[in-house]
Amino acid sequence: MRDTLGVLLAGGAGERLFPLTRDRAKPAVPFGGNYRIIDITLSNCINSDLRRVYILTQYKALSLNRHIREGWTSVVAQELGEFIEILPPMQRVSANWYMGTADAVYQNIYSIGSEQPKHVLILSGDHIYKMNYGKMLEHHNEMGADVTLATLPIDPSEVSRFGVVEVERNGEVIGFQEKPKTTNLRSPFNPNMVDASMGIYLFNTDVLLPALMQDAEDPNSKHDFGHNILPSILGKYKIVAYNFVDENRQHALYWRDVGTLEAYYDANMDIASVSPTFNLYDSAWPMRTRVRQYPPAKFVFGEPGRTGMAINSIVSAGCIVSGAVVRNSVLSQDVRVNSYSEVDSSIVFSHVNIGRHCRIRRAIIDRDVHLPEGTVIGYDQNEDKRNYFVTPSGLTVVTRDYSLYENPVAPDFMQEG
Numbered sequence: 001m002r003d004t005l006g007v008l009l010a011g012g013a014g015e016r017l018f019p020l021t022r023d024r025a026k027p028a029v030p031f032g033g034n035y036r037i038i039d040i041t042l043s044n045c046i047n048s049d050l051r052r053v054y055i056l057t058q059y060k061a062l063s064l065n066r067h068i069r070e071g072w073t074s075v076v077a078q079e080l081g082e083f084i085e086i087l088p089p090m091q092r093v094s095a096n097w098y099m100g101t102a103d104a105v106y107q108n109i110y111s112i113g114s115e116q117p118k119h120v121l122i123l124s125g126d127h128i129y130k131m132n133y134g135k136m137l138e139h140h141n142e143m144g145a146d147v148t149l150a151t152l153p154i155d156p157s158e159v160s161r162f163g164v165v166e167v168e169r170n171g172e173v174i175g176f177q178e179k180p181k182t183t184n185l186r187s188p189f190n191p192n193m194v195d196a197s198m199g200i201y202l203f204n205t206d207v208l209l210p211a212l213m214q215d216a217e218d219p220n221s222k223h224d225f226g227h228n229i230l231p232s233i234l235g236k237y238k239i240v241a242y243n244f245v246d247e248n249r250q251h252a253l254y255w256r257d258v259g260t261l262e263a264y265y266d267a268n269m270d271i272a273s274v275s276p277t278f279n280l281y282d283s284a285w286p287m288r289t290r291v292r293q294y295p296p297a298k299f300v301f302g303e304p305g306r307t308g309m310a311i312n313s314i315v316s317a318g319c320i321v322s323g324a325v326v327r328n329s330v331l332s333q334d335v336r337v338n339s340y341s342e343v344d345s346s347i348v349f350s351h352v353n354i355g356r357h358c359r360i361r362r363a364i365i366d367r368d369v370h371l372p373e374g375t376v377i378g379y380d381q382n383e384d385k386r387n388y389f390v391t392p393s394g395l396t397v398v399t400r401d402y403s404l405y406e407n408p409v410a411p412d413f414m415q416e417g
Contacts, residue, residue, distance in 0.1 A: 001049045001134055004202075005117035007105055008045075010038055010125035011058030011089075011098055016260045019389050019399050020366065025057065027125035028064035029264070030349050030367075032271045032280060033316040033330050036067055037258060038125040039289045042084070046075060047247075047285055048133040050121065051082035054111060056104050058089055058097060071290025087111060100223030106212040113209065120208050122201040122225065128267055128278060129198075129255040130247035130285050136202055139242045146207045146237035147230070149173060150200035152244045152255055153193035159183050161257075162196035163226040165241055173239040178226045195241060198255060201225060207237055247285050254278050261391050265364065268330045268347050272314050294318030294333050306339050316350075324354070332367070346378075363396040371398075 014026025021029065027038035038055075045053050057064055065086055076082035087108050089097050098104035105112070105122065112120060119140070121133055131150070140148040151165050159180055166175030169188045176197075177183055187195045211229050215221050221228045233239070248254045254277050258264040270276050280287055294317035299308040301323035310326040316333045323339030332350040337343055341358040349367040354360065358371055361378030365371070377384060377396050384390050389397040 001051070001137065003118035004050060004052070004121055004133075004137060005112060005115050005119070005205075006045055006050050006053035006121045006123060006133075007108070007112065008038075008041060008053055008055045008123045008125050009101055009104055010055050010064065011061075011104060012126065013059045014126070014259070017258075017264060019397055020261070020264075020364065021060070022399070023060060025059055025061050025064040026259075028061075028067060030332050030347075031128070031258070031264075032268060033314040033332050035287060035289045036064070037128070038064065038068070039071075039287060040128050040130075041123055041125050042068075042072055043285075043287045044129075044131050044133065045084075045123075046288060048131075050133055051076045051080075051084075052115060052117070053084045054108065055084065055086050055125070056088075056098070056108060057086055058104075061086075061088065067290050071288075075288065100221075100228075101225050102212060102215050102221075102229045103223035105208075106216050106223070109209060109212060112205070117205055120203045120205050122199075122203070124199045126259060127199070127255065127257055129244075130278075131200075131244065132247055133200075133202075135245055136200070136242045140202050140240070143171065143240045144238065145202075145240040146204050147233065147239045148202040148242050149230070149239065150198040150202075150244055151195040151241045152198050152253065153187055153190055154196045156183065156186075156194050159194055159196070163199075165195045165197055167195050167241045171240050173234070173241055176226065176231055176234065189243065197226060198244060199226075201230075202242075207233065248277075248279060249282075250277055250279070252277065261364070261395055261397065262393055265347065265395055269328065269345065272312060272328055272330050274312055292317075292333055297321075301339065338373075344378075362394065363398060366397070366399040368400050369398055 010027040012026050014021035017026055028036050031037045072084045076084055164177040164183050165173055166185050168174055185194055187193045211233050215228055246253045256267050258267050297315045297319040299321045301308050306323040308321040308323050312328045313326050314330045318334035319331050320336045324337040324341040326343045328345045329343050330347045334350050335348050335352045337354045338356045340356050341354055344361045346360050346363045348365045351368045352365050353370045355371055355373040357373055358375045363377045381394055384396045
């Protein structure tokens with residue numbers, strides 16, 4: 001991996017995750033209590049020994065930049081030429097912001113060239129999976145490939161969400177279909193499945209850079225890898241597929257695009273379950289993040305009807321569950337749930353205060369929200385729609401706009417009575 005440069009695309013607007021992405025970049029959205037979405041891909045990089053990584057940011061990147069600066073730049077040894085570096089749009093070769101995945105890489109072509117890598121690995125910062133990119137590089141070299149695409153078997157009913165890859169028995173790619181409504185293609189390795197692109201591309205640098213420059217000169221291009229770059233080089237270079245090898249080591253392959261609120265919610269609920277499919281507790285494949293200094297989580301009061309406890313839940317550092325019940329939920333750092341309240345099947349971001357006698361169900365509570373005593377969310381969809389953002393499936397998202405008071409009282413374990 002010493003000859004490989006990682007380019008992590010983290011500049012998408014994340015419109016389908018609105019309102020969580022109203023004030024933050026999609027890769028900066030919290031995940032699993034302690035983490036941000038981008039931590040999953042960056043952990044894959046470090047665990048794969050990929051230690052030269054450019055992160056291309058764009059929209060609403062303040063919290064993302066701060067998270068990377070404070071949590072990731074010190075992970076690598078700069079004196080050995082290693083780096084995890086943020087590259088915002090610099091308009092060095094264009095007067096535009098990034099106009100597509102390929103254009104984002106093209107606008108940083110000088111930074112890529114200055115590192116003189118033999119290979120460039122293109123990654124996305126908004127997927128949940130475990131993958132050893134070193135194994136992909138070994139496959140690339142063994143096949144004598146110019147370009148290697150990571151692929152995942154999917155059911156034919158899902159093809160409209162993916163770029164579909166036509167693969168021969170020897171593993172060579174001979175065609176693409178970008179998010180077709182239907183397809184007759186089937187995987188040569190499993191006739192009941194279709195090979196889909198994971199959005200992970202490994203290029204020989206001497207193939208990537210000319211392709212980017214040619215695409216930049218095409219006024220009709222969408223400047224996208226799936227739509228333009230890969231079809232333009234098909235037949236000119238050897239392109240092969242790499243079947244996803246899951247380091248999660250579960251029965252089923254785990255790869256999730258958490259690009260919608262429902263998908264994001266489901267992935268978090270899986271982590272909070274008794275036997276999660278995505279294992280955060282695997283010491284052989286550790287997940288890293290920025291560590292904030294908080295005291296341990298605390299559960300107080302044990303009276304009848306007023307017992308602080310959490311069941312089938314993730315409770316992060318700094319949380320205080322004070323005479324309340326938390327079930328099937330994910331609590332980020334510094335959350336306070338006060339007496340007689342119930343939180344069920346919900347995701348609660350950091351610095352949230354839930355007052356007494358609240359009932360919260362199937363909700364995502366954004367950071368710094370303070371819910372007053374008696375708040376009920378998730379039980380009356382019509383009432384929720386008057387006050388909060390509700391998805392068609394009935395998932396309620398509460399943002400700071402809906403906080404009804406700005407100066408919360410102290411948690412009740414600190415108050416008299």
